[in-house]
Amino acid sequence: MRKAVGHLPHVASYFDDILIHSASWEDHLLDLEATLQALRQHNLTGKPSKIFVGYTSIEFLGHIVEGRVVRPDETKIEKILNIQPCTTKQEVQSISGLLNFYRRFIPNFSDIARPLTDLTRKKSPKKVVWSARCQHSLDTLKKTLTSKPVLQLPDLSNTFFVQSDASNKAIGAALLQQHGETLLPCYYASRKLLDREIKYPIIEKECLAVVFALYTFSKYLLMRPFILMVDHKPLSFLRTRKTKNSRLMRWALSLQQFSFRAYCDTHQMH
CATH class of the missing domain: 3.30.70 (Alpha-Beta Plaits)
Structure with missing residues (x-):
């Protein structure tokens, strides 16, 4: 399926499920026609009873997609x-x-x-x-x-904001964008710390959280400027500390491929 429609910018596919997203009804008809032509060229067909056209809200892969909102x-x-x-x-x-x-x-x-x-x-x-x-x-x-969590679909024309967080045994990150005067989440990510990472000093855990955040969201962050909302300590630690610790040196080097402006944020993730 991906071979058939993967080149179409208005189509998202997963195995035999296809989602066509368009900015307007007129665009939707054109996008639908292009998708059907691509399927026909690969001798693929769709079951009419499972085709839904013109919906502004639809269930897709366990999620409800409505406009630029996913829940x-x-x-x-x-x-x-x-x-x-x-x-x-x-x-x-x-x-x-x-x-x-x-x-x-x-x-x-x-x-x-x-x-x-x-x-x-x-x-x-x-x-x-x-x-x-x-x-x-x-x-x-x-x-x-059950608090009806909502994520915004990433808008590549809008600036991204990144937050990171570290606890004793886990690290987390958030990718956000500004809508009006409010920062709204596009994605949350987290992972447990490995046994050896649990032994890191808290400042190193915070550094690791920053690196984890940037790499997790790298497909949205590379080649475009963004704002990193983080306590200044881990960044200062990575940028100015002279150390022979290969791990810290590796983390510091990994930040150089990203173009960001740091903003001091002492609050928890949104």
Whole structure:
């Protein structure tokens, strides 16, 4: 499918699912015609009962896409709300997969979900003890997803803002853009720290969070200026510290390929 329609700028495809997005009704008709011609050239057809034309809001791959806004499919959120405490590792892995699908909507997902993901480690027992921390983690994730989280589709003509954050055992990042006077999220990303990274001093964890943020969102940030909203300490540490630490030197060099203006931000991620 990607071979057939991948060259069309107005088409997003995933296996045999296609989404055609257009700026106007007139453009939509032209885009639809171009897509059908591309499919015909590759001897591909669509089932009429599964073709929806002219919708301003549509479900696509577990998400509701409406204009430049993306939000989770409410039917999938309903399944998450029905999750009960787990008794086995397999059950935890199952719910973790469902929650992980919407991690891009949740700031600091890895840190919040850590009590759950810790139960799925390779050496953890098959029978799990569902602690108060596990329940709090699940309740927090449910609350976040039921607060109708919304992400904005990235606008390449608009300036990007990047935030990063570090805790004792996880790092997180946010990609945002300004709409009016408000910064709105396009994407959240996070990951747990490796065992060796947990031992880093907090300033190095903050540096790692900056590098993680820029590389995670690099397809939006490379070759264009953006604003990095971060406490000045990690940047100053990377830019001015003279060290023989190869890790810090590598991080400092990795920032040089990005063109950004730093803005001191002592608040948590949006």
